[in-house]
Amino acid sequence: MIFDFLLDSAKEFPTKTALIFENSQINYFDLNQKALSLARTLKKNKPCVVSLLLSNSIDFCISFFGILYSGNICHVIPTSISDSNLTNQLKLTNPSIILSNSIFEKKLSRINLNEKYSFLDITKFDFKHNSVLDCEFDTSSDSSLIALILFSAGTTSVPKAVQLSHNNIENTVNRVTNYLNITSNDIDVISLPLSHSFGLGCLNCIIKSGGTAILHKNTINMPNVISSIKNYQATSFASTPTTFQQIIDKHKSLFQNSIDSVRYLLTNSSPMPNELTNNLLNILNDKKLYTYYGLTEASRSTFHLFKKNDKKINSVGKPLPEVKIKIFTDSHECLPLERGEIYIQGPHVSPGYLQNVSNKKTLDSDWLHTGDIGYFDNDGYLFLIGRKDDLINIGGEKVFPKEIEDIIGSMKEIDEVAVKGIPDKLLGQIVQAYVVTKQEMLVKDQDIVLFCKGKLENYKIPRIFTYLSKLPKNEQGKILRSNL
Amino acid sequence: MLLLIVIKMTNEDKIKQIFIKIFPEIVDDFDLNREQEDYENWDSFAHVNLVSEIEDQFNVELETDEIISISSAKSALELIKKKNNDI
Numbered sequence: 001m002i003f004d005f006l007l008d009s010a011k012e013f014p015t016k017t018a019l020i021f022e023n024s025q026i027n028y029f030d031l032n033q034k035a036l037s038l039a040r041t042l043k044k045n046k047p048c049v050v051s052l053l054l055s056n057s058i059d060f061c062i063s064f065f066g067i068l069y070s071g072n073i074c075h076v077i078p079t080s081i082s083d084s085n086l087t088n089q090l091k092l093t094n095p096s097i098i099l100s101n102s103i104f105e106k107k108l109s110r111i112n113l114n115e116k117y118s119f120l121d122i123t124k125f126d127f128k129h130n131s132v133l134d135c136e137f138d139t140s141s142d143s144s145l146i147a148l149i150l151f152s153a154g155t156t157s158v159p160k161a162v163q164l165s166h167n168n169i170e171n172t173v174n175r176v177t178n179y180l181n182i183t184s185n186d187i188d189v190i191s192l193p194l195s196h197s198f199g200l201g202c203l204n205c206i207i208k209s210g211g212t213a214i215l216h217k218n219t220i221n222m223p224n225v226i227s228s229i230k231n232y233q234a235t236s237f238a239s240t241p242t243t244f245q246q247i248i249d250k251h252k253s254l255f256q257n258s259i260d261s262v263r264y265l266l267t268n269s270s271p272m273p274n275e276l277t278n279n280l281l282n283i284l285n286d287k288k289l290y291t292y293y294g295l296t297e298a299s300r301s302t303f304h305l306f307k308k309n310d311k312k313i314n315s316v317g318k319p320l321p322e323v324k325i326k327i328f329t330d331s332h333e334c335l336p337l338e339r340g341e342i343y344i345q346g347p348h349v350s351p352g353y354l355q356n357v358s359n360k361k362t363l364d365s366d367w368l369h370t371g372d373i374g375y376f377d378n379d380g381y382l383f384l385i386g387r388k389d390d391l392i393n394i395g396g397e398k399v400f401p402k403e404i405e406d407i408i409g410s411m412k413e414i415d416e417v418a419v420k421g422i423p424d425k426l427l428g429q430i431v432q433a434y435v436v437t438k439q440e441m442l443v444k445d446q447d448i449v450l451f452c453k454g455k456l457e458n459y460k461i462p463r464i465f466t467y468l469s470k471l472p473k474n475e476q477g478k479i480l481r482s483n484l
Numbered sequence: 485m486l487l488l489i490v491i492k493m494t495n496e497d498k499i500k501q502i503f504i505k506i507f508p509e510i511v512d513d514f515d516l517n518r519e520q521e522d523y524e525n526w527d528s529f530a531h532v533n534l535v536s537e538i539e540d541q542f543n544v545e546l547e548t549d550e551i552i553s554i555s556s557a558k559s560a561l562e563l564i565k566k567k568n569n570d571i
Binding site for chain 2 (some may be wrong): 077083191220243259469470
């Protein structure tokens with residue numbers, strides 16, 4: 001069970017600092033006691049959904065493990081959620097209790113729900129110190145029980161409520177801690193939101209290993225986040241490519257001077273531009289830089305360790321042990337280098353969506369149909385091409401946006417580009433490009449067209465160009481093509 | 485006869501507009517003094533958008549220290565005032 005991560009570490013390292021957040025810290029014994037104390041209040045006769053709406057904090061971690069200890073299902077809500085998405089999530093999950101604080105109470109009061117829930121302000125909760133025993137709870141339950149509900153990011157469609165069992169999470173966390181060799185000596189700086197799979201996974205790995213997590217609410221004060229790596233002699237730091245780009249652009253020397261103690265950096269959420277990967281590798285020396293491929297439905301399925309002059313720089317690596325991946329088209333399983341939809345199977349794959357909201361058979365006969373398009377090379381490395389839904393069909397010719405975006409994005413004047421198919425009477429679809437130019441750079445439509453000539457088939461060259469100051473992205477930095 | 489009425493927006497109006505664009509939930513109770521931690525959605529992503537809007541609307545470029553110093557609409561307004569005086 002997921003709470004065994006905390007229970008075992010509390011037994012083995014009771015006085016060790018588990019979490020540091022701003023000016024407070026908590027050791028494993030106290031963290032476990034507080035989680036158990038909360039669990040006693042949350043415990044119901046029948047498991048129900050308890051929603052958790054808190055930003056990164058020690059309270060978040062107490063609440064997370066408290067909900068799981070109580071035998072309930074933890075629905076983790078991103079703090080940046082809009083009112084309408086919050087309404088949708090709560091209508092679907094129908095929680096009995098919402099654990100939050102006064103800041104979000106106002107947000108919740110704007111939501112009209114038919115069903116009643118109890119609101120519990122965790123900052124006002126009266127923890128009964130050192131008085132709760134873990135034997136009060138059934139810690140040997142069935143690990144196939146649902147433990148978590150996380151909504152998938154949804155860049156092209158409505159977010160789906162992904163259910164994850166204790167076993168799913170345990171399996172992923174065990175595999176990742178083994179692969180990254182995370183131990184009780186590790187100190188991880190976590191500024192990623194804990195309400196997302198990426199950040200929550202980092203927390204679970206460090207708690208399972210008996211290490212220490214340095215929590216930050218966000219990355220607004222980037223110098224402070226970077227300085228904490230040095231101050232606490234952190235051994236790992238995970239972040240999105242957007243944050244690493246900010247670090248390279250604005251805080252490179254501070255970062256370089258702060259990472260002596262670091263073993264590895266980890267990135268995910270959106271593709272790493274090659275230039276950024278190389279810039280990071282140049283300052284890392286012998287420290288490692290990893291990326292991985294995973295979805296909320298199948299977390300951390302592959303891992304890739306970047307190397308200098310990496311010939312596989314655009315790969316997301318190889319599947320981890322126990323994870324099976326195949327590439328499939330409508331009719332057959334693909335050979336190496338042949339593109340198709342990525343299917344994943346393994347003990348970490350979600351058993352399904354809540355109330356089966358998906359009208360697509362995405363979880364079918366044990367294989368998760370990811371909707372991602374990719375291929376394996378001859379050495380077994382996985383490469384991502386794009387989303388199935390983003391595929392552009394020009395008069396029957398299938399075009400992946402990434403192919404066009406990579407070419408246009410390599411122009412020195414271009415900062416970012418996204419393309420999508422728009423309806424065309426004759427061809428069905430044609431390509432429209434949304435371009436963000438670098439500062440003070442001027443580009444005309446014909447400059448881009450001429451640049452693409454010879455590099456792309458003519459039908460793939462965009463016919464319509466729109467110039468924007470920035471591209472619409474979700475909170476993980478993924479481009480929202482549907483908003484273009 | 486064509487009558488042109490030009491309403492000049494003050495810096496405070498502009499800041500208010502930017503904040504409401506980034507944090508729509510405050511439209512009915514915008515408060516210049518409300519601090520970052522009292523906003524529901526003021527995370528790293530919102531901060532990047534906020535800074536980018538301020539830079540675009542006021543045609544300024546903000547340094548790291550200045551970016552970090554924005555913790556309320558009031559602090560953003562004071563920063564713009566300072567930037568304008570510097571010019």
